[in-house]
Amino acid sequence: xxxxxxxxxxxxxxxxxxxxxxxxxxxxxxxxxxxxxxxxxxxxxxxxxxxxxxxxxxxxxxxxxxxxxxxxxxxxxxxxxxxxxxxxxxxxxxxxxxxxxxxxxxxxxxxxxxxxxxxxxxxxxxxxxxxxxxxxxxxxxxxxxxxxxxxxxxxxxxxxxxxxxxxxxxxxxxxxxxxxxxxxxxxxxxxxxxxxxxxxxxxxxxxxxxxxxxxxxxxxxxxx
Amino acid sequence: xxxxxxxxxxxxxxxxxxxxxxxxxxxxxxxxxxxxxxxxxxxxxxxxxxxxxxxxxxxxxxxxxxxxxxxxxxxxxxxxxxxxxxxxxxxxxxxxxxxxxxxxxxxxxxxxxxxxxxxxxxxxxxxxxxxxxxxxxxxxxxxxxxxxxxxxxxxxxxxxxxxxxxxxxx
Ligand code: HEM
Ligand code: FES
Numbered sequence: 160x161x162x163x164x165x166x167x168x169x170x171x172x173x174x175x176x177x178x179x180x181x182x183x184x185x186x187x188x189x190x191x192x193x194x195x196x197x198x199x200x201x202x203x204x205x206x207x208x209x210x211x212x213x214x215x216x217x218x219x220x221x222x223x224x225x226x227x228x229x230x231x232x233x234x235x236x237x238x239x240x241x242x243x244x245x246x247x248x249x250x251x252x253x254x255x256x257x258x259x260x261x262x263x264x265x266x267x268x269x270x271x272x273x274x275x276x277x278x279x280x281x282x283x284x285x286x287x288x289x290x291x292x293x294x295x296x297x298x299x300x301x302x303x304x305x306x307x308x309x310x311x312x313x314x315x316x317x318x319x320x321x322x323x324x325x326x327x328x329x330x331x332x333x334x335x336x337x338x339x340x341x342x343x344x345x346x347x348x349x350x351x352x353x354x355x356x357x358x359x360x361x362x363x364x365x366x367x368x369x370x371x372x373x374x375x376x377x378x379x380x381x382x383x
Numbered sequence: 384x385x386x387x388x389x390x391x392x393x394x395x396x397x398x399x400x401x402x403x404x405x406x407x408x409x410x411x412x413x414x415x416x417x418x419x420x421x422x423x424x425x426x427x428x429x430x431x432x433x434x435x436x437x438x439x440x441x442x443x444x445x446x447x448x449x450x451x452x453x454x455x456x457x458x459x460x461x462x463x464x465x466x467x468x469x470x471x472x473x474x475x476x477x478x479x480x481x482x483x484x485x486x487x488x489x490x491x492x493x494x495x496x497x498x499x500x501x502x503x504x505x506x507x508x509x510x511x512x513x514x515x516x517x518x519x520x521x522x523x524x525x526x527x528x529x530x531x532x533x534x535x536x537x538x539x540x541x542x543x544x545x546x547x548x549x550x551x552x553x
Contacts, residue, residue, distance in 0.1 A: 316490075339458060344459075
């Protein structure tokens, strides 16, 4: 049945080559933990992506209940956490995943660094990776405010003060992030929500696409 | 047609015009969203009005006392009445001084003679920060700047306070 559906589509739009291009390629031996167990270090990039997918999916579902409004944000998180079946698990995935994704990212970066895989011709992908790292930090920073509890509020207060220390443009940068010159409040929360849920994920998708296209073009770096 | 006149080919001309028009359209689309995003930076902050803090100048002596009052705060569409506090006293010249109680180290709340061991000082319990009576931080304790001073006005013998103004480190 599935084969028939596939054939029907393939006959019309010839998807096999596209599919081949994306997924049908050999895993080199030196990258395959089945051959050399130590090759597990090559998994961290994929694991980072895996956790990122979890963040995106769990985040999408959290957004069904969450409201970015200072009167209701905390209540909405409390409600989903206590009243909605399984929402505690989804929030847990998002909450812990936010830390795990950074850990995976660091391990992946360490592997690339210590194997020297960033060297010519892969310098560009290192740069893209660093940008991904910044976007991830941004997602962690903006997401942390969203539950609007005391910890969230004061962490953001501190984070905004750090932004304010940037030379020359610090003050403007802080206001741009906070949405108000003096208050961390209603406008900060809506801003952080928009950045967390639309702007940074969009940037992340773009960067990930470039990251993966470059890997397909250049292949994985050879054995040491 | 002579070759000399034709310095721009038809193809180039179309490229330039289409890029130009496309650029204009893209820019036109982006102007409003960007201006909207940076609006808070460009808005002149409505520097706070002076507020009656509920104490007359007669009631203020040379010992700092803590006063609390509320201000009307407008945060975009959200109006609230958060509370503010200050330590007020009269200095040697009889002028009223109103200090912000927010520690310049990490933002805890200081109090006058808050520790038995440090008479005549503002004390911060969080990391033993100290300030002299004029609000200047004591070197060697964590705070790196003096306590901010409130803008003040005295109307009919009643104290009105504005925004706390930060001061440079000692
Ligand atoms: C790699 C990507 C992401 C990271 C690292 C991340 C990180 C975070 C963090 C640290 C929090 C605070 C959680 C807590 O304190 O319990 C949070 C909350 C939230 N995030 Fe994300 N996030 C990511 C992607 C997304 C996406 C794509 C969406 C939506 C489409 C989203 C929607 C939300 C919502 C609605 C909340 C508030 C609910 C809550 O606090 O539990 N997130 N995020
Ligand atoms: S916050 Fe006051 S001394 Fe650290």
